Amino acid sequence: MDDRRISAVIFDLDGTLLDTVLPFFWYQEHGTKDLLKELLVRYGKVVDLDKENKRHGMAHRESTIAIVKDYDLPITPQQYSQIITPMYHEKWLQAKALPGVNRLIxxxxxxxxxxxxxxxxxxxxxxxxxxxxxxxxEYFSVIVGSEEVKSGKPSPDIFLETANKLGVDASCCLVIEDSMVGIKAGKAANMQVVAVPSIQSESDQYSMADHVIHSFLDFQPELWELPPFEDRVMKALPIEPIRFKGSYKNGFLQEISDNGASDLVGQVWGVYFGWVEVGSQERLKIVVNIRWDHNCGAFRRNIQACFINGSDEQICDQLMEVTLVGYIRGFCTKQKQNISTDDQIIDQDKSIAEACLDLAVYHCHNSPA
Known part of the structure; x- marks a missing residue:
């Protein structure tokens, strides 16, 4: 970060504001049906995970050209685009804003x-x-797409054109991006950049950015001399509910999904609290520590759980529905091989969660963040 005063914020969209980007390792691990895989099967091809992750953030035109070439498809880039775009439309309409996005906007x-x-x-x-x-x-009166400039990201053209439309000097803009392509474009435009990685396994590679956070819930406007948030309640933040199913054993939750796909986006990272429903039992209060870790060479999500009321033995191995309604804190952005003591649920987290869950704002299922 430097001393330039920020007077405007420029957002990327896919993977930054919306959960429209899912890394290919996620599809592979959870067996989710991916649209590119579906299309490639028609031509007897399989997805190359390394190539696709490197394509993350690339402009549509460059991406389609590269895919047709890399997989030696018997169609033109234009034909590929005409086939794949309608397949994605339904997914786009189902996309959700990532945690904390609406709060910041x-x-x-x-x-x-x-x-x-x-x-x-x-x-x-x-x-x-x-x-x-x-x-x-109504919120976004200024939007710039790739066809409106000569070159897409990592060229600075899109960001420079956006600053021009905002009527703000480029050096006074803050870019928020999830991909290396976008980060490079922001820096090339002489803008300051905050990275919110959508592929968490790569977040330690984003040192080019001025600041790296795991989610918008960790964004601190005052670092950029912007008006600070003033919406924390009892040392925690009310959030839009995050729901998922799971089972509990030995201090950890294992997420369970009907179709094998996770209901938790990669940016759900930190200490949260909320409610758990287990069969006909009373609703239980829970604190969870959600993070990604390297275990035996794999990059996986760990969900440490602590129940404030109720016995662990009573709910072990039972299907439960979890609704997270509050956020306490995040972790250091740098990856670690093992969970440290500082990154585990501590007594203060439990005290904050217990006090907050007695307040009406944390009972509401339409919280503001």
Whole structure:
């Protein structure tokens, strides 16, 4: 971070504001049906995970050209685009805002801080995604897509054009991105950059960014001389509910999904609290520590759990529905081989959670963050 005063914020869209980007290791691990895999099967091809992860954040035109070439497909890039785009439309309409995104957008709007969208997607695709989010059509009056500039990211063109439309000097803009392609573009535009990695296994590679956070819940506007948040309640933050199913054993939750796909996006990382329902038993209070860790060479999610009321023995191995309603804190952004003591649930976390869950704001299922 430097001393330049920030007067506008520019957001990337896919993987930054919306959960439209899922890393290929995630599909592979959970057996989820991926649209690219589905298309490649038609031509007797299989996905190359290394190539696809490196394509993350690439502009649509460059991406389609590269895919057709890399897999030696008997179609043109234009034909590929015509086939794959309608397949993605349904997914885009189902996409959700990532944790803390709506909180920040509303905060900037409230304090009249200019902000905009700058995406490597085409304008039509951006508008489809934006239209599916409540209020976003009105929120984003400035949007720049890849076809509106000479070159997409990592060229700075998109960000420079966005700054021009905002009427703000590029050096006074803060870019928020999830990919290395976008980070390089922001730095090339002489802007300051916050990285919110959508592929958590790569977050330790984002040193080019001025600041790295795991999710928007960790964003601190005051670091950029922007108006600070003032919405914490009892040392915690009310959040939009995060729901998932799981079973408990030996201090950890194992997520369970009906279709094998996780209900937790990669940016759900930190100490949260909420409620658990187990069959006909009373609703239990829970604190969870959610993080990604390297275990035996694999990068996997660990969910440490602590029940404030109720006995562990009573609920062991039973299916439970978890609803997280509050956020306490995050962790250091640098990856570690093992969970340290500082990153585990501590007594203060339990005390905060217990006090908060007695408040009406943490009973509400339409919380503001």
């Amino acid at each position: 509303k905060h900037l709007r409230k304090h009249r801080v200019p902000y905009a969208l700058a995406s490597n997607s085409r304008r039509k695709s951006i508008e489809i995604k934006v239209s599916s989010q409540k209020g976003w059509k």
